Amino acid sequence: MYFDCHSHTVNSDGKFTVEELCAAAYEKGMPGLTITDHCDMNFYHERDHYNRIRKCIDEIYEQKEKYAGKMEILCGVEMGEYLYDPENADKVLAFPGYDCILNSVHLVPEARFEQPYNRIPFSEDGSDEEITDYLEKYLDLLDRTVDSFDFDVLAHISCPVRYITGLHERKADMMQFEPMVRKILQKIIDRNIALEINSGGLNPRFHFCNVQNEEIFSLYKSMGGTLVTLGSDAHRTVGLCHGFETNVELLKKLGFTHYHYFKNRKPVAVEL
Ligand SMILES: [Zn+2]
Ligand SMILES: [Zn+2]
Numbered sequence: 001m002y003f004d005c006h007s008h009t010v011n012s013d014g015k016f017t018v019e020e021l022c023a024a025a026y027e028k029g030m031p032g033l034t035i036t037d038h039c040d041m042n043f044y045h046e047r048d049h050y051n052r053i054r055k056c057i058d059e060i061y062e063q064k065e066k067y068a069g070k071m072e073i074l075c076g077v078e079m080g081e082y083l084y085d086p087e088n089a090d091k092v093l094a095f096p097g098y099d100c101i102l103n104s105v106h107l108v109p110e111a112r113f114e115q116p117y118n119r120i121p122f123s124e125d126g127s128d129e130e131i132t133d134y135l136e137k138y139l140d141l142l143d144r145t146v147d148s149f150d151f152d153v154l155a156h157i158s159c160p161v162r163y164i165t166g167l168h169e170r171k172a173d174m175m176q177f178e179p180m181v182r183k184i185l186q187k188i189i190d191r192n193i194a195l196e197i198n199s200g201g202l203n204p205r206f207h208f209c210n211v212q213n214e215e216i217f218s219l220y221k222s223m224g225g226t227l228v229t230l231g232s233d234a235h236r237t238v239g240l241c242h243g244f245e246t247n248v249e250l251l252k253k254l255g256f257t258h259y260h261y262f263k264n265r266k267p268v269a270v271e272l
Contacts, residue, residue, distance in 0.1 A: 002248070003032040003072070003261040003270060004241050005100065006155060006196060006231025011056035012038035012047070012078075014235045018059040022066075022073055024237035031270075032072030032261055033240070034100050035060050036155075036231075039092050040080035042107050042116070050092060053077055057097050074263060076100035078155060081107050082145050093149065100262035102196070102231075103151040106159070111137045117160045123168035131170055135160060139180040146187050152262045153229050154188050156198035157181070158211040166201045166209030175215050182219065189225050194260055194267060197251065199243030200233035214250060221254050227267055228259050248272055 008014030009021055016024070018035060025033040037056050039049040060075040067073050075097050082089045082103065093101065106116040111134045113120045122131065138160055146154065156162070157174075164172035174181060188195060197217060201209035217228070228251060234240045251259065251272055258269040 001028060001030045002230055002241055002244050002259070003034070004030060004232050004234065005034040005076070005153065005229040005261050006036050006078070006102065006198065007033060007234045007240065008037055009035060009056065011052045011059070016237050018056065018063055021237060021240070022063040025240055026067065026071050028240060030071065030241060032074060034074040034076045034261060036076035036078040036100065036102050038078050038080055039089070040106065041084035041089050042081045044085055044088050050088070053092050054095060057095055061097065072261070072263070074099040074261065076102060076262075078102040078104050079149070079151065080104045082149050083141070086148065089149070099264055100153060101151040101265070102153045102155040103145060103149070104155040104159070105138065105142045105145055108134060108138045108141055110141065117163050120163070121168070122164045122170050128171065131164060131172060132176070135172060135174060136177055136180070139177050139184070143180065143184050146184055151193065152265055153194045153196050154184070155196045155231060156200065156211070156233065157184070157195065158213070158216060159198065159200070161211045162201040162206055162209055166206030166211070169207070174212050178219070181216065182223070185220050185223055185225060189223060192227065192267070194227035194229045194262070195220055195225060196229045196231045197247045198231045198233055199247050202243030202246055210246065213247060217251065218254050221256065226256070226258070228256060229261060230259050
């Protein structure tokens with residue numbers, strides 16, 4: 001079994017409590033789990049992220065104690081849309097106790113679509129050119145977000161593809177912007193930030209879309225990237241470690257020998 005470094009609880013949009021998620025991870029025989037609830041800055045006030053993340057950290061620390069010596073329970077946060085409100089984002093990032101901070105972009109205000117990409121009805125809205133433009137603006141925003149704060153893992157770099165192609169069956173090719181992808185990867189390599197291989201698309205709802213992980217991780221490897229985390233993006237207990245076999249095989253095929261988890265904001269290597 002594997003460390004799953006990306007999961008959600010009822011403290012954001014997950015369906016289970018911290019306690020329930022940890023119990024399920026233990027039952028599955030997982031060596032460790034990082035809980036990374038959303039702090040999406042576009043919903044910061046509406047969803048009371050400040051108080052809910054603070055509560056989540058307390059709950060994670062209770063479980064850390066409970067499972068000490070049996071399973072590694074790790075405390076994380078998925079910081080989304082940092083540039084939407086850096087001042088309040090920094091308040092959440094200043095909480096003590098994080099093992100791992102994920103950086104995500106789910107919303108591209110510069111694009112024509114106003115919603116986060118999981119809510120845009122791409123199957124009926126948007127020409128091919130607009131989708132291409134969307135991906136370019138997404139990568140540009142991601143690049144600027146990478147420059148803006150201190151984090152440990154770049155989460156689901158190609159997540160828009162999970163929705164555009166996986167859910168809505170429209171063509172989306174991240175690699176048509178290879179120089180932009182390369183620029184982002186170079187920045188994270190230089191800063192010892194890990195790249196998450198996210199398996200959130202590997203289920204029937206998303207038509208088993210593996211979000212171009214092969215192309216992206218092949219490029220990352222060729223650039224000297226070694227720090228990789230496995231993230232299921234589970235919102236339910238059944239999703240923990242979902243799709244990891246597929247992505248572990250892919251990583252091995254590409255020549256990676258280890259994956260990582262973050263403890264106390266430092267990477268720990270685990271043999272693949
Ligand atoms: Zn996300
Ligand atoms: Zn997530």
